[in-house]
Amino acid sequence: MGIVFLSTALLTLLWDMMGGEPLTPGTSDIARDVALIQQRATELSQLLSTAETLRAAGLVRASERNASHGTPREWQNLLAGASQEVVLSGVAQHNWVRDRESFLSSVLAGAAQGCRYRVMLYAPVTHGSESMLELVESEPNKGGSTSAHNRESLWFFHNVAKKISEDHGDAFQVRVLEGVIQYVMVSRFDQTLIATPYLYHAPAESCPALEIKGANRSLFRVYMSEFNTLWNEARNLTDVEIEFLSPPPRNSPRNGTRT
Numbered sequence: 001m002g003i004v005f006l007s008t009a010l011l012t013l014l015w016d017m018m019g020g021e022p023l024t025p026g027t028s029d030i031a032r033d034v035a036l037i038q039q040r041a042t043e044l045s046q047l048l049s050t051a052e053t054l055r056a057a058g059l060v061r062a063s064e065r066n067a068s069h070g071t072p073r074e075w076q077n078l079l080a081g082a083s084q085e086v087v088l089s090g091v092a093q094h095n096w097v098r099d100r101e102s103f104l105s106s107v108l109a110g111a112a113q114g115c116r117y118r119v120m121l122y123a124p125v126t127h128g129s130e131s132m133l134e135l136v137e138s139e140p141n142k143g144g145s146t147s148a149h150n151r152e153s154l155w156f157f158h159n160v161a162k163k164i165s166e167d168h169g170d171a172f173q174v175r176v177l178e179g180v181i182q183y184v185m186v187s188r189f190d191q192t193l194i195a196t197p198y199l200y201h202a203p204a205e206s207c208p209a210l211e212i213k214g215a216n217r218s219l220f221r222v223y224m225s226e227f228n229t230l231w232n233e234a235r236n237l238t239d240v241e242i243e244f245l246s247p248p249p250r251n252s253p254r255n256g257t258r259t
Helices: 002-017 030-057 072-081 094-112 133-137 145-168 218-233 239-245
Strands: 059-063 085-089 116-122 172-177 184-189 192-197 209-213
Touching (some): 085 218, 094 116, 133 145, 145 172, 192 218, 209 218
Parallel strands (some): 085 116
Antiparallel strands (some): 059 209
16 A cells, blocks of 8 residues: 555656646555556656657757747857857748847857858748748738748848958858748757747747757757758849848938938
């Protein structure tokens, strides 16, 4: 009897940590509790085996929502700490635009140390384009701000690339995808990669995020291979697109004040 209660308590603790319902053992149905212990022991063993497999593949953390995966400071630290390669891809990667000065400062310092940057977003929606943003905007919960964020981000990254090129050549590159669906948002900072699979009916911030460490790990290689394949299919912004992305000039009224 004591062994049953002790086993129940231990497995309940482990099971609670995994999110399961706690056992409530009693003397009236020992056989039922023993069966539950055996079932949960098997399930815990399977979970631990799965966790070990994922750890070996490189997965160190998973979040149910991309928006809850790390604070803005954590993302900024990842960017500032990169010394070899940074890749950013997705619909807009608009979170970096919100803190432009910090992003530019980190990239300037990184490029001076030899870090390389590749940014890949969807092509902007222009007349005659084959941008997949037209499809994305038609999806539930994604219309409205998607194209605006993409446009603002591309203009920002384009100007960062121009700034970096003054002293560091093509250390910062920007490409766009046209007519191709990207199924995962990939953000790499040296040995850390965060992959966010896109879901059709959910905005990117509501999709799960996977944090993977180790460039030699299998999951890391899989997502980087996906990025590199799409990068080779992507192209530079055209002059027409750059003109389209440029914000409209601010008018100067007759009294000389700017609006």
